[in-house]
Amino acid sequence: MTMQAGALNRRIRIERRLEGEDAAGQPQEAWDPTPVAEVWANVKGATGMASIRQTSPQDNVAASVNSYSIRIRYREGIDDGMRVVLSGVPFDIKQVRMDYAGREWTDLVCEQGGNDG
Structure with missing residues (x-):
């Protein structure tokens, strides 16, 4: 089963932090x-899954964090220290899931509203 091009309807940029x-x-x-890459993606938000997270123990300030799954064509070289930018909005990559068996897709589990995302 191949990935349908029509499902990839958002253009994203993947960036890495300068060392x-x-x-x-x-x-x-x-x-x-x-950028590491500029690719087409399918972006899905986890409905009703926004969470409130304390930004740091000393600040005692809560921030709303939203979770997203961003699917792209299979691509190696992406890690959880990078971020996705969609329409100027940054999303922290928290986890990278690879389709090693079929080599069709890579899922980027992201959060928006925490640190840089």
Whole structure:
């Protein structure tokens, strides 16, 4: 069973965090302007699955976090340190699920509203 092109109806960009340090010796906090990939995807939100999460223990501030499943054609080289950008909105990649048997799809389990996503 092959993946239908019509189901892939959203254009996304996959980005990685820059490595290294800034002039003060602190870790980089920026995203690489050159994307890992720009691909077509199918984006599904988990209806009714938004959760409230505390952003950090010392802040005692809650943030609404929404979960999404973003399916793309089979692609290796994506990991949970990357993010997806859809229409200018960032989504943190939390898990990557691969179709190793059929090599047809890769699912990116993402959250929006937490840190960079």
